[in-house]
Amino acid sequence: MPYIPLDENLPGITGLLNYRQDTALPIRQLTQILLRGESTLTEGERELIATVVSNGNQCRFCTNAHTAAADVLLGETETAEKVKNDPDNAPVTEKMKHLLEIARQTQVSGKNVIADLVAKAKQAGATDLELHDTVLIAALFSLYNRYVDGLASVTPTEPAFYNRLAGILKTNGYLPSANRYAALNAD
Structure with a gap:
């Protein structure tokens, strides 16, 4: 049971964003830029970053939501599971x-992000912007998980539920819109 009154039809972060819409807007805008904006990382790859961070923080809502979003964007279900549970054998670059x-x-x-990790990522082809955005996405999702x-x-x-949410995130991204979650709790 939530500690504050939230719309029961909007679970997870969706209810929290609805609760305080003035703080929700900058949260949504930053998330849209990082996960759907211009990048050399695909939208699916950026959702994988959100997935592994949420999984590491044991946030079930965010792990499930972003696993489903990664699955939809990647068009398969193996990669997100592997990056969470067997990262060395995950089918990623x-x-x-x-x-x-x-x-x-x-x-x-x-x-914990030490020079050696950064050097290895750069040797594997990571750009400075990709490094920046990876750390920012990870920090942002740590905040969301704690929220x-x-x-x-x-x-x-x-x-x-998560499959419906993933469809909304794929189609509409993270920015607010009228009736954004109308189909979220459909049977």
Whole structure:
């Protein structure tokens, strides 16, 4: 049960963003820029960063939501599961493996991102902008994970909910819109 009154039809971060819309707008804008804006990393790769960080923080809502979003954007379900549970054998590029490790270390502490990790990522082809955005996405999702869990937001257990949410995120991104979540709780 959430610690504050939230719309029961908007679980996870969706209810929190609805609760305080003035703070929601900059959150949504930054997320849109990082996960859907111009980048040499694909939208699916950026969702994988959100997935591994959320998984590392044990935030079930965000892990499920961004795993589903990565699956939809990548068009398959193996990669997100592998980056969470068997990253060495995940079907991603060497560059992405290094960026995901940097994301994992950022999730623990920014001080865990050491020069050796950065050098390996650069040797594998990571650009300065990709390094920047990986660390920022990881830090941002650590905040989101703590936001969702810190206020005990509702976490659905049905995979169909996350599949619907992933479809919304793929189609509409992260910016607010009228009736954004109208289909979220459809049966």
